[in-house]
Amino acid sequence: MTGRNWAGNYAYHAPLIARPASRQELQELVAGADRVKALGSRHSFNDIADTEGTLAVLDLLDESISVDALNMTVTVSAGTRYGTLAAELNRQGFALHNLASLPHISVAGAVATATHGSGDANGNLATAVAGLEMVTADGGMLSARRGDAYFEGMVVALGALGIVTSLTLDIEPAFQVSQRVYEGLAWDEVLENFDEVTSSAYSVSLFTDWSGAAVQQAWFKSRAGDQRHGGGSSGFLGAVPATEARHPLPGVSGRNCTHQLGVPGPWSDRLAHFRMEFTPSKGDELQSEYLIPREHATDALRTMRSLSDMVTPLLLIGEIRTIAADQLWLSPNYDRDGIGLHFTWRQDQPAVQAVLPLLEAELAPFIARPHWGKLFDARAAAIRPMYPRLGDFMALAESLDPFGKFRNRFLERTVFGA
Known part of the structure; x- marks a missing residue:
């Protein structure tokens, strides 16, 4: 077991x-x-x-973090958690371009599923990958670097090509971030000024349960020296700044979230939503997410608001983020800037599984690609047309793993199946 x-x-x-x-x-x-x-x-x-x-x-394998300051990269063992990596990079004066909401996730797992943070100009975490090493089906080692043939098909690979043992990531000089939370941002303002809202800070997240006239919280993470509004202490489009630390969930203390109230600090302590030293709750939430082309953003948001009666009773909270386009074959942001519609559900899997096909049908006109690591209903027949390079990926998998050693029920259901 x-x-x-x-x-x-x-x-x-x-x-x-x-x-x-x-x-x-x-x-x-x-x-x-x-x-x-x-x-x-x-x-x-x-x-x-x-x-x-x-x-x-792989928890018995040596955890290693090796910075190459000349080439501005870091090579890290696959099982290292982002929070551990971020702390060490910051200690040495370096940074990653972004972090996901949780710092507790492993680097290889997050990369393999195209997990992301937020920011109009920020690609998902996998876009930082400059190289990787993996154990292939015959037990050999395969190294690949950015620019190599098929590299863009090897990064977001869902574990279908081999077992990744290390990754090399782009880094940059460490930077400071201040984070502010605004409350009561009217939906009318979001829909009329969506580009202004999401471009007002380096990273923006909107938290909502899709009901009511306003988004409950807008989290603005601003880099030092950035003159965009997210670094200010005044109101924003009618929303007011929180006067104490907030948690995305209403009524939950913000003490376990990253530092807020506009106090500048290391990127490693601000870009994630939650602190590394806090172990998030277990057993009381489920998650789904759909990535939608940027041009459909406001229409998709209007559709979600119309589904409030169906969705809100099952939600703990929803989150809206933006992600820049990339060229990684199985990235949900392949060849398109996008928005992420994230759902943190109550722990009622039968009810959630029942609503997912209905939700996906409503989002289908927007070419909504599901997050690979979260709950969704779509099967391969529906997913395949969304990914122009999926056929190339299947051929790559066949060449590296001809006997399907790394396949499983998930991959047969969502990628290789009919």
């Missing part, structure tokens, strides 16, 4: 679990396995990381 995921909604079915103590042991494990997958920080809400064979947990 290999336990459950972070949220407790999924029990892994793999009959075997292994903890290789070295890269060589991992290579031998993969070479001898019929089916194998890597299991990271267990923050996915579906069966993407499960297998009918052996789950390889």
Whole structure:
């Protein structure tokens, strides 16, 4: 028995679990396995990381963080958590371009599923990948670097090509960030001034349950020296600044969130929503997310508001973020700037699973690509037309893993199936 995921909604079915103590042991494990997958920080809400064979947990492998200041990159072991990496980079005077809302997730898992932060000009976390190393189906090692053939198909790979052991990421000089939360931003203002709202800070998140006349909270994360409005202490389009730290969930203390109230501090303590030293709640939430082209933003938001009667009773909170386009084949932002519609659901999986096909049908006109690591209903037949390079990815997987060693039920259902 290999336990459950972070949220407790999924029990892994793999009959075997292994903890290789070295890269060589991992290579031998993969070479001898019929089916194998890597299991990271267990923050996915579906069966993407499960297998009918052996789950390889890499927590015994050496954790390494190696900065190359000349080339402005960092090479990090795959299982390292972003919070650990961010703290060490900041200590050495460097930074990543962005962080997701949780710093507790592993680098390899977040990259493989195109997990993201927010910001009109900020690509998802996988866009920082300049190189990677992985164990392939025959137990060999494959290295790839940006610019290599097929590299853009290897980064967001859903674990279908091999087990990633290390990644090289772009870095930049460390920077300061101040974070402010505004409350009561009217929906009319959001819809009429969407571009102004999302461009008002380096990273913007809007929290809503889709009911009522206003967005409950707007989180503005501003880089030092940025003159955009998100760094100011006055109101914003009628919304008022919070006077104490806020949590995205109404009525929950903000003490476990990253520093707010406009106090400047390290990027590593501001770009995520939650502090690394705080372990988020377990067993009381589910998550879904859909990525939509930027040009459909306001229409999609109007559609979501019209679905409030269906969605709001199941929600703890929703979040709206923006993400820049990229060229990674299976990234939900492949070839398009987009917005993310994120749903943090109450822990009622039957009810959530029942509403997802209805929600996806309403969002279908906007070419809504689901987040690979969260709950969704769409199958391969619906997903395939959304990704122009998915056929190329399938061919790449066939060439690297001809016997389907790294495939599982998730991949057959969402990528390789009919």
